[in-house]
Amino acid sequence: QSALTQPRSVSGSPGQSVTISCTGTSNDIGDYNYVSWYQQHPGKAPKVIIYDVNKRPSGVPDRFSGSKSGNTASLTISGLQAEDEADYYCCSYHFWSSYEASYFVFGIGTKVTVL
């Protein structure tokens, strides 16, 4: 099982926008819209901020948005705020030989730094 590829780190100043990419294959991101994104602050459990590629759960600020093109999904944080400094992980459904053998895979994680 190979983790989805993400940049190790991205940074931006308050108010700016940053985008995190998440690259998979045609067996996961490319063929399925089951991409979710998780925010994790140090010492805390992850929190879902995007599901189904571009849907936001209730309570998640609309400055978080998701998209997908081909085998790559993206998370954009617009109007960066200090509290957005955290680790971000993508996750996707992965089809492998049969429905029963399918599984889920996380990305390697991206640290977002607010300058």
Next chain:
Amino acid sequence: QMTLKESGPALVKPTQTLTLTCTFSGFSLSTSGVGVGWIRQPPGKALEWLTLIYWDDDKRYNPSLRSRLTIIKDTSKNQVFLTMMNMDPVDTATYYCAHFWRGMTPIHNYFDYWGQGTLVTVSS
């Protein structure tokens, strides 16, 4: 309000079998579209998806760890159990259980509620 909590040994010896319990409230694992999964995170490293059990007892496993993992549920007690055999120091990690929403129509597939995690150290 959905809550989940992991419990189990904080320390296990190499080659031993780890058993963790996820005790949850605020939902039932007999509800269609619901699942509970396990995810782990070694210190300073990335999340790793381990396994998932659905309301209908269907199960999914990380293929890299499939031979070592077992997941079962006790719906009446609102608990899910993870067993991992032949533990090794590289298995040292915080283990999370999480509520998984698959839905029915439409299908979704994401973890929406997480436990606080439990740190398991593998050392002799």
